[in-house]
Amino acid sequence: MGFGSYAPVAGWAKLSRMNNAEIAHIFDEIADMLEFEGANPFRVRAYRNAARIVRDLSDSVETILADPNRDLTDIEGIGEDLAGKIATIASTGTLPMYEELRAKFPPEVLALLRVPGLGPKKAAALYKKLHIRSLDDLREACLKHKVRELPGFGAKTEEAILEGIAFAGTTEKRIYWADADLYVQALREHMRTCREIEKLEFAGSYRRGRETVGDLDILVVSSKPAKVMDCFGQFEDIYETIARGSTKMSVRLRSGFQVDLRVVPRESFGAALVYFTGSKQHNIILRGMAKERGLKINEYGVFRGEKFIAGKTEEDVYAVLDLPWFPPEIREARFEFDWAAAGPLPKLVELSDLRGDLHAHTTESDGKATLEEMVDAAKKRGLKYIAITDHSRRVTMANGLGPERLRKQWRAIDRLNERLRGITILKGVEVDILERGGLDLPDSVLAEADWVVASLHYGQNQSRERITRRIVEALENPYVSVLGHPTGRLINRRKPYDVDLDQVFAAAKRYGKMLELNANPARLDLDDVACISARQHGIPIVISTDAHSTEGLGALRYGILQARRGGLTKHDVANTRTWNQLQKLLGRAEKMPKKTKKKEARHH
DNA sequence: GCCGTTTTCGGCCCGACTGTTTTCAGTCG
Numbered sequence: 001m002g003f004g005s006y007a008p009v010a011g012w013a014k015l016s017r018m019n020n021a022e023i024a025h026i027f028d029e030i031a032d033m034l035e036f037e038g039a040n041p042f043r044v045r046a047y048r049n050a051a052r053i054v055r056d057l058s059d060s061v062e063t064i065l066a067d068p069n070r071d072l073t074d075i076e077g078i079g080e081d082l083a084g085k086i087a088t089i090a091s092t093g094t095l096p097m098y099e100e101l102r103a104k105f106p107p108e109v110l111a112l113l114r115v116p117g118l119g120p121k122k123a124a125a126l127y128k129k130l131h132i133r134s135l136d137d138l139r140e141a142c143l144k145h146k147v148r149e150l151p152g153f154g155a156k157t158e159e160a161i162l163e164g165i166a167f168a169g170t171t172e173k174r175i176y177w178a179d180a181d182l183y184v185q186a187l188r189e190h191m192r193t194c195r196e197i198e199k200l201e202f203a204g205s206y207r208r209g210r211e212t213v214g215d216l217d218i219l220v221v222s223s224k225p226a227k228v229m230d231c232f233g234q235f236e237d238i239y240e241t242i243a244r245g246s247t248k249m250s251v252r253l254r255s256g257f258q259v260d261l262r263v264v265p266r267e268s269f270g271a272a273l274v275y276f277t278g279s280k281q282h283n284i285i286l287r288g289m290a291k292e293r294g295l296k297i298n299e300y301g302v303f304r305g306e307k308f309i310a311g312k313t314e315e316d317v318y319a320v321l322d323l324p325w326f327p328p329e330i331r332e333a334r335f336e337f338d339w340a341a342a343g344p345l346p347k348l349v350e351l352s353d354l355r356g357d358l359h360a361h362t363t364e365s366d367g368k369a370t371l372e373e374m375v376d377a378a379k380k381r382g383l384k385y386i387a388i389t390d391h392s393r394r395v396t397m398a399n400g401l402g403p404e405r406l407r408k409q410w411r412a413i414d415r416l417n418e419r420l421r422g423i424t425i426l427k428g429v430e431v432d433i434l435e436r437g438g439l440d441l442p443d444s445v446l447a448e449a450d451w452v453v454a455s456l457h458y459g460q461n462q463s464r465e466r467i468t469r470r471i472v473e474a475l476e477n478p479y480v481s482v483l484g485h486p487t488g489r490l491i492n493r494r495k496p497y498d499v500d501l502d503q504v505f506a507a508a509k510r511y512g513k514m515l516e517l518n519a520n521p522a523r524l525d526l527d528d529v530a531c532i533s534a535r536q537h538g539i540p541i542v543i544s545t546d547a548h549s550t551e552g553l554g555a556l557r558y559g560i561l562q563a564r565r566g567g568l569t570k571h572d573v574a575n576t577r578t579w580n581q582l583q584k585l586l587g588r589a590e591k592m593p594k595k596t597k598k599k600e601a602r603h604h
Numbered sequence: 605g606c607c608g609t610t611t612t613c614g615g616c617c618c619g620a621c622t623g624t625t626t627t628c629a630g631t632c633g
Contacts, residue, residue: 286617
C-alpha cells in the first residue's frame with residue numbers, strides 16, 4: 001500500500017528556534033511524565049490541552065510573543081503559568097521543570113506507557129516496586145512471573161503485558177487515511193453479509209478525515225448485538241479478539257491495527273455517532289455546554305435528569321445545545337464553536353467543486369503514464385483542465401527536463417489541445433528551487449508556461465533562514481504560480497524542512513501567489529492547521545494531486561478532506577474556478593495597473 | 605493547571621470492559 005517512492009528519511013535539522021510543534025511536543029512529554037508520577041489528572045490534562053492549543057495556533061509562538069498587542073493568556077486554556085512556560089521554552093529551548101522530570105523518567109521508562117493495557121498507575125507500580133526501567137526489564141520480569149505477584153496484577157495481566165510488549169513498537173504508528181480507507185471498504189463489504197444490521201457508520205478520526213488514523217470505530221444499530229459481533233468476528237483479517245461484551249467488541253487485525261465495534265439502540269444512534277466521532281476535545285466542550293444547561297450527554301443521548309431529550313440523529317443532539325450540525329472534519333475544537341457563535345457555518349469545499357488538477361507528472365520525468373494517458377484519465381474523471389508539471393533538470397534522479405525537452409513537450413501539448421474537446425491541458429513545469437537560491441530554469445523559459453509550480457527538493461537540511469529565503473525569493477519571481485508542497489514533510493517518514501511559514505504567507509500575499517495543498521496521502525502539505533492560517537491571510541489554496549500515474553489523479557479526495565479540516569470553502573480554493581477565472585486571480589497584486597487596483601478596492 | 609454573573613476554591617465528561625476483586629480500580633476511547 002505505498003504511494004510512490006521517496007528519498008530516505010532525513011533527521012531533524014538543527015534548529016535555531018523552537019517552532020510550535022516542538023513546544024507542543026515538550027508539553028506532551030511533560031503530561032506523560034506527570035501522569036507517571038501520579039499527578040492530579042486535571043493538571044495533566046491542562047498540559048495536554050496546552051500542547052494541542054500550541055500545535056493548532058495559526059501563528060508561530062515567536063510571532064505572538066513579538067507582538068506587544070497580543071498576550072498568550074488571552075488564549076482559552078493558557079493561564080499565567082503556562083504562558084510563562086511557553087515563553088521560557090521559546091527563548092531557551094527548554095524548561096527547568098521539563099529537564100527535572102526527564103532526569104527522573106528517561107524515555108525508556110516512558111515506553112512502558114505505550115504497552116496496551118498499561119496505564120500510568122500500573123506502569124508506576126512496576127517502576128516503583130519491581131524497579132522496571134525499560135521494555136526489556138518488563139519482558140524479563142514477566143517471564144520470571146514477578147509481575148503476577150504484585151497486588152492488582154495477576155497471571156492474565158502478566159500474559160497480556162507480554163503480548164503487549166510485542167505491539168508496543170508497532171502500534172504507536174498511525175496509518176495514512178488512504179490506507180485506513182482500504183480497511184473500511186473491506187469491512188463494509190464484509191458487514192454487508194450481516195442481516196441483523198439496521199445502520200452502520202464508521203466514526204472516529206477516520207470520519208473526521210484526519211491525515212492519519214490510529215484505529216477504526218464501527219457504530220451499528222441492531223436489536224441483535226451478539227449476532228452482529230459474531231459476524232464481525234468472522235472478518236478474515238482478524239488476528240485476535242481483545243474484548244467482547246454485550247455492546248462492545250474490540251479486535252486486532254493481523255497488521256496490528258485495532259478495530260472497535262459498538263452496537264447501540266436506534267434512538268441513540270445520533271448521540272453515539274457524535275460521541276464516537278469526536279474529537280475528544282470537541283466532546284468535552286459539548287458536555288460542558290450541556291452541563292451549563294442542566295443536561296447530561298453520553299453516547300445514549302441527551303438527558304435532563306433521567307429523562308431522554310434527544311439522540312436519534314446528530315442534528316437533534318446539536319440542536320439541544322443551539323448548535324448547528326458540524327461536518328465531522330472540523331470537530332476539533334479549533335474554530336467550529338466560534339463559527340457557530342458567529343452565524344450560519346460557511347459551506348466547506350467539496351470534491352465536486354474542483355474543476356482541475358494543477359500538478360501532474362508524465363513519463364517525460366518520473367511519471368508512470370504518458371501525456372496522452374494522463375490527460376485521458378483526467379478527462380474521464382471529469383476535470384476541465386490539467387497542468388502537466390514535470391520536474392526540471394536539477395532533479396536528475398527523476399530525469400528532469402531542461403529548456404529544450406520542456407519546449408518540445410509544450411509543443412506536443414499544443415497539438416494535443418487542438419485535437420481534444422472538453423479538457424484544456426496547461427503547459428506547466430515543477431521548477432526546482434535550487435540549493436544556492438534561484439530557480440532551475442531561466443525566466444525566459446518560465447515566461448512561456450501557463451502554470452509554474454516552484455518546489456524545494458534539495459538542501460532540505462539548510463538553516464531556517466536559508467530555506468525561508470530561497471522560498472520567499474521563488475515566490476518573488478513573476479512567473480511562479482504556486483509553491484508546491486510548502487513544507488516538504490512526508491507523514492511518518494520525513495519531518496518538514498525548517499521554514500518560517502509566517503514569512504512564506506506574507507510573501508505569498510505580497511506577490512499574489514498561491515500555496516499548494518498537495519493531495520498525496522503521504523504529503524497532505526500544507527496541513528490542516530496551515531490551511532487555517534492561509535485562509536486567514538486570504539491566500540488562495542490549490543489542491544493538486546502531484547500524480548505520477550493515472551491512479552494518482554484520484555488523490556484529490558484526500559486533499560479535499562484536509563482542506564475541509566482547514567475550514568476552506570469553495571471560494572478559498574483556487575482550482576474550483578475555471579481556468580479563465582484562475583488566470584485573473586493569479587498575480588493580480590503585481591500585474592494589475594495601479595488605477596484598476598483602486599477601482600477594485602472601491603467595489604469591495 | 606485553568607477557570608469564574610452563583611464560585612478566587614473546588615470543580616474539571618462519561619461509560620464499557622477486564623481482571624482481580626468480593627465491590628472496584630485501572631484502562632481505554
